[in-house]
Amino acid sequence: ETGVTQTPRHLVMGMTNKKSLKCEQHLGHNAMYWYKQSAKKPLELMFVYSLEERVENNSVPSRFSPECPNSSHLFLHLHTLQPEDSALYLCASSHGTDYGYTFGSGTRLTVV
């Protein structure tokens, strides 16, 4: 398998649930990112991992918890979310920003 793979593609969860989003990249990139995309808003950077170390946390609420066990895998653990957290969550990877990002297909999250 090639590129950046995200699972699940769609997720509906209640406000009291705990779930995790998974991202896997097969490109040999050294940086991975979580972005949130809401309607009519720019892509919002949530977390950046470079060589498995978190280098940026963009004031994201603690109900979102990232994990990067190795350079190929990235998780976003979710708990006690709010309806306003419903959005498309995109994972991306890169080998330096001069080359741009490769995005995964995204997880469409709905919080009910």
Place this chain on the structure above:
Amino acid sequence: QKEVEQNSGPLSVPEGAIASLNCTYSDRGSQSFFWYRQYSGKSPELIMFIYSNGDKEDGRFTAQLNKASQYVSLLIRDSQPSDSATYLCAVNVYFGNEKLTFGTGTRLTIIP
């Protein structure tokens, strides 16, 4: 001032005409510039990147960069209905670590 600005559109262009998409950015230190295409419900896909002032052509796409004016544009020649999508401009910004900052995107519709 927003870091990366785009006209949100929608921009409607007749099939076969030239579509022109524009983007301005605020950080004069930016070095790399990207155009992503995002179909509805899909993730962004990198279609062009440019680093130097001037034009860069790839098939029907031409990216134009003017660093003095902090302006980058994308021209699509011989527009096709399949070009209908949202086009995101992205700029690399270095704040201790590099990341891409995205505009809100311009929605383009090609009218048959």
